[in-house]
Amino acid sequence: MKTSASPRFPSFFTVAFFLLFSSSFSETRNFLPRGSSLSVEDDSDILTSLDQTFTCGFYGMGDNACWFSIWFTNSKERTVVWMANRDRPVNGQGSRISLRPDGAMVLTDVDDSTIWETNTTSTDVSRAELLDTGNLVLKDTRGKILWQSFDFPTDTLLPNQFFTKSTKLISRLGRGMYSSGYFNFFFDNNNVLTLMYDGPDISSIYWPDPDFGVFGSHRTNYNSSRVAVFDEMGNFLSSDEFQFSASDMGFGIIRRLTMDYDGNLRLYSLNNETGLWVTTWEAMLEQCKVHGICGRNAICVYTPKPKCSCPPGYEVTEPGNWHKGCKPKFNQTCSQELTFVQVGQVDFYGFDLNYTQSISRDTCSKFCLEDCRCVAFSYRLSGDGRCYIKSALFNGYKSPNFPGSIYLKVPASVGRYESAILSGTNPICGSNDSTIMMGLPSMYDTISKKVKWVYLYWFVSAIGVIEILIASAGWLLFGRHGVPDSVEEGYCAITSQFRKFRYAELKKATMNFKEVLGRGGSGAVYKGVLADERVVAVKRLEGISYQGEDVFWAEVSTIGQIYHMNLVRMWGFCAEASHRLLVYEYMEHQSLDKHLFSRSSLGWKERFKVALGTAKGLAYLHHECLEWVIHCDVKPENILLHTEFEPKISDFGLAKLSNRGGSNSELSRIRGTKGYMAPEWALNLPITAKVDVYSYGVVILEIVKGIRLSNLIIEDGEAQESELTRFVRVVKPKINCKEESWIEEIVDQRLNGEYSRRQVMKIVEVAICCVEEDRDQRPTMDSVVEALLECEDESKIHSPYAQ
Ligand SMILES: *[C@@H]1O[C@H](CO)[C@@H](O)[C@H](O)[C@H]1NC(C)=O
Ligand SMILES: *[C@@H]1O[C@H](CO)[C@@H](O)[C@H](O)[C@H]1NC(C)=O
Ligand SMILES: *[C@@H]1O[C@H](CO)[C@@H](O)[C@H](O)[C@H]1NC(C)=O
Ligand SMILES: *[C@@H]1O[C@H](CO)[C@@H](O)[C@H](O)[C@H]1NC(C)=O
Ligand SMILES: *[C@@H]1O[C@H](CO)[C@@H](O)[C@H](O)[C@H]1NC(C)=O
Ligand SMILES: *[C@@H]1O[C@H](CO)[C@@H](O)[C@H](O)[C@H]1NC(C)=O
Secondary structure, eight states: OOGGGOTTSOHHHHHHHHHHHOTTOOSOOSEEETTOEEESSOTTOOEEOTTSSEEEEEEEETTTEEEEEEEESSOSSOOEEEESOTTSOBOSSSOEEEEOTTSOEEEEOTTOOEEEEOSOTTSOEEEEEEOTTSOEEEEETTOOEEEEGGGSOSSEEOTTOOEETTOOEEEESSTTOOSEEEEEEEEOTTSOEEEEEEOSSOEEEEESOTTTHHHHTTOOSOOTTOEEEEOTTSEEEETTSOEEEOTTOOSSOOEEEEEOTTSOEEEEEEOTTTOOEEEEEESOSSGGGSTTSSOTTOEEEESSSEEEEOOTTEEESSTTOGGGOEEESSOOOSSSOEEEEEEETEEEOSOEEEEEESOOHHHHHHHHHHOTTOOEEEEEOSTTOEEEEESSOOSEEEOTTOOEEEEEEEEGGGOOOSOOOOOTTSOOTTSSTTSSTTOTHHHHHHHHHHHHHHHHHHHHHTTTHHHHHHHHOOOOOOSOOOSOHHHHHSGGGOOOOOEEOOHHHHHHHTTTTTOEEEEETTEEEEEEEOTTOOEEEEEEEOSOOOOOHHHHHHHHHHHHTOOOTTBOOEEEEEEETTEEEEEEEOOSSOBHHHHHSSSSOOOHHHHHHHHHHHHHHHHIIIIISTTOOOOSOOSGGGEEEOGGGOEEEOSTTGGGGSOSOOOGGGGGGOOOOTTTOOHHHHTTOOOOTHHHHHHHHHHHHHHHHOSOTTTOEEEETTEEEEHHHHHHHHHHHHHHTTOOTHHHHHSOGGGTTOSOHHHHHHHHHHHHHHTOSSGGGSOOHHHHHHHHHHTSOHHHHHSOSOO
């Protein structure tokens, strides 16, 4: 007899009947009555929530390690939400979880010892029930909840589960490990939501960003209620005013917020078709800024995935275990001749003996030499020269945004280091899956699957928007920039100043949309000055039917999270009634085309800087940033020049703002800008990041030649070919034979021979690979950046500081 086959009986009694008298009953059930138990040996001894989303039972790894857990029923790989005994696994034989007659739920091991129990002894608990929310509750006869698993989270928070002053998320130790690890998410004593590394050697707070502090990170410590929660839509709100929305905000999606073992806090959505998790928000956009991941003396680098690496003069302490970091290959004593090795774009956080501003690098190095405790100094070029003397090296990371270097103190006898370039040839973190830290494979597997999904999504949503991009390209920006360079360019560029503006505010800032900077299909761009005196460019989107305000907010806030010194920064947006506006940072100089194709032109140094900076910006969009953005319309008009001709890419991410719908018939209309478009646009192939690589290749060839390659058609008798095709046909074989005579012919005559031959060679080589017809032959933007960096500044690379 089956429950469903007895409609005349109330199903509750039927189920209860079976539970009491038949322990091998295999129908799913969502509760356990008082006096009964679940056994570890029987796989069918589980509870399943009524809507089937969650399952509760024993989760085992091998014979001797089982945990009483709750997991998602439908994810491809079992994803555990909660564990009763994460640090004390029980035996795979003879262990049980029982709801004892005295009211307590008790987990016992094979020897009957109590491993875990609830605080409900001597209460009238009548049953344990797994709710649809993923909450396991103990209820009394009247249905009152006496205990709930939601009060004792492990590393995961679910929708509508309150995060309070008495709860904490603690990461797992590593991949395939369930015991408590080192990364903590909690409300600190100042009422602020915090991420902290709490390891055996050190503990250190890394979020909110310690460089900005509580208020600089737009938090408050005034509200002592200390409560945070996220709803079914994917909106997270905390009493310290921290809030965010999932990038796929909306109902009907299964989500979890997890303190991951790599130190990042992430919100995930379950793709109900593939059963895989997709990241829809993460706290740390720069993974290497998580503290404690690589251990003492080690440096976290992007290759492009985050990996640990030892600085020059140091070696891995214990191969396979980055917790132990790196150890010096020399004896650290003060009684010898000492020198420094410079490692660029690298900093170590904390352990400052002393911080001094406005001094030269030589003075800074003198401070370090004079102090025996000093092992290195960090020197920031931004502003007026900041000097940090370090007593220990922890939390090392490399960041393209870091405007300085670390200088490691080494004995002069150790030898000199030609150049301290960190690369993926160094030992790789987590190369052994069972190593503890940075064993990122699982996370990255998820993400790489996500990438495909995003690509498809972009493909569809690119329709129409491309046209907008063409029309709006090249908004002209004149005048002075309002933000101090030290703030804008420097280390401190990373702050969450993204916000929502009121329409009235923007109307006032632009003096009722008076000064037009440019106009395009998506609307016009106006110059404005905010109340805080920041000069901004306000783009007023028009003529597109948008989704609701909420969706708009979710999508622009994702773009707002993207920041890199080579990307135009979005400061905020406005969505009021039918108004949709975007607020951008204001660029001092015009777009690249105005400089490149006009009578006065750029010098070689600037051209190289633009080529490299643009590559860095695209590499960031493609590889490092949260959303894996494909630009789809890279061209000189979309490369704006900032002070000192630092390039900033504009108009990325806008495809997100269009309607996502679109029928296949419209796919044929997808267009970038003629001349910069990769062949696959015409071939109707799915669009990948390689379309940007192609366009970039055309742009850097134009930078070398100083003319539009895209427009020209050479008529040679009958045959027609574009300037680009001809160029590749002629130059490619010469490069292959290491011939160099072509250089003089192709370089822009306006440079009067003032350029670096080596850099021209490199750019042309890179460009020719980028414009390969076969997209698989094109390099990634990351490798383009690496190739260009090799010849960025030859003299700098070959003369390490203070030998
Ligand atoms: C058990 O502990 C939780 C959390 O500490 C508390 O809210 C609950 O009231 C306790 N239950 C009993 C019956 O003491
Ligand atoms: C404190 O935060 C809670 C939860 O977000 C909110 O309901 C409450 O109004 C806040 N109190 C103050 C004084 O802002
Ligand atoms: C998957 O989820 C989407 C909403 O995110 C929903 O529209 C769709 O029906 C779901 N598919 C299945 C098979 O449940
Ligand atoms: C470091 O010092 C120890 C003992 O003081 C000595 O045995 C060792 O050879 C030294 N190593 C180097 C590289 O000088
Ligand atoms: C930092 O150290 C140097 C040298 O030890 C000293 O001259 C300087 O005054 C110190 N600065 C501060 C702020 O303590
Ligand atoms: C990986 O780690 C496991 C267990 O720690 C060890 O047995 C195995 O030999 C390691 N593999 C490599 C390639 O280091």
